[in-house]
Amino acid sequence: MTTKILFSSHGLGDIANDEIQNILQKYHLGALIKANKTKNGAMKQTMFVTSTEGVFVIKGNPVYKGQLEEEGFFISELGKRTNLSLPLPYKIDSSLEIFPYPYAIMPLLPGFHFLHIDNYTIEEKKEITTALVNALKEMHSWKVSTYGEWNPITKSLQPFEQSFDQWLHNRVTYWLKDAEKYSTITNEDWDWTSNFLNETLPYLSSLTRPTFVMGDFKPGNCLIDKNDDGWYVSGVFDFTNSYFGDPVADLIKFLTIFIDSNELGVAKHFIQSFYDDREDPYAFKQRLKLHMLQQRVLDWGCAKAMNMVDWEEDISFKAWITKYMNIIDKL
Structure with a gap:
């Protein structure tokens, strides 16, 4: 589980624009404008996607079976229990139709990091x-x-x-x-x-x-x-x-x-x-x-x-x- 796994070489790998567009089409999220890997993130599992419907985050290639489902559970429960701004809806695709691994797509949240x-x-x-x-x-x-x-x-x-x-x-x-x-x-x-x-x-x-x-x-x-x-x-x-x-x-x-x-x-x-x-x-x-x-x-x-x-x-x-x-x- 998550408390036992702290490091991983997993990552999204190379992703083509048509694959991203297939995701957007599957979830009715508009047409792709641009996409780029996130600069931060120890496991290199995430990328930002801008479409005609908004800005989203794709997270994929889980480091263990059930990683996305576990995170989705916590986000869903916190969404019910708190007034916090969370990445909801958190949609998981385990079909392997687009990538050879499961992935999740969620909205990019507003604001900026408390750095400097x-x-x-x-x-x-x-x-x-x-x-x-x-x-x-x-x-x-x-x-x-x-x-x-x-x-x-x-x-x-x-x-x-x-x-x-x-x-x-x-x-x-x-x-x-x-x-x-x-x-x-x-x-x-x-x-x-x-x-x-x-x-x-x-x-x-x-x-x-x-x-x-x-x-x-x-x-x-x-x-x-x-x-x-x-x-x-x-x-x-x-x-x-x-x-x-x-x-x-x-x-x-x-x-x-x-x-x-x-x-x-x-x-x-x-x-x-x-x-x-x-x-x-x-x-x-x-x-x-x-x-x-x-x-x-x-x-x-x-x-x-x-x-x-x-x-x-x-x-x-x-x-x-x-x-x-x-x-x-x-x-």
Whole structure:
């Protein structure tokens, strides 16, 4: 399922204009004007299509059986449960009549990505982060009784094989082990990680019910815009990594961006806007740090594997991740 598959070389490949026109004709979406692959997107599964009827997104060549159906399920359910702007209708074609793989076509949502944070005033940054939190709270209003993920084959919620805290533990240790292939992970790094997990995982007990988690809430997967009432989230998309767990996990990617940009005031406003004062603040921070570790261990291994330029070379994993933990404590 989506929580197990994070990387893929799948992509749309070469697509002819007549194939795109066949899609548009099949769904009565007008005549093709232009089409181009999206610049972003880790799996290269998407392209923009402009027709006489509007602008659409084609997403295809699933990385696993049921990927599109799973995403379509989340979009459909969120469309019923929230007022968010979502890529609806989300139409799936599994016939293989046009492509040798299933694909989906959906409308392109309005707005733009919250990039280049320096272009905004501090007031705008705080207003935008409040809008981001409001969008998250709408999604997180969807609660279930079981920690797990949606299984598109059985069309049911599939519980994690072990407890939710054990699932998180396994993810962190798996990706730290994977990072050993591309970087030096010392015994001290392992000891710190093991001790940290043992200390923080019990704070998941403060959760009352499993909650929908988008799993990849970041600038690339949401759009913002401004009207007379101010900034708002004008679109949310890409639910390939969604599951049911701890909603705090959805804060991490934006929080990391704010920290790395030295926007600590914005970071503090972001998490304080999300925080429910009915919860113990220390427990909330521990959960936040736990999910920061989960994401950053993956980022560390990915950066080392890709030999990313300007990555910190002369620092241990423990020293690197501890910097983020210390900053969270001060927010």
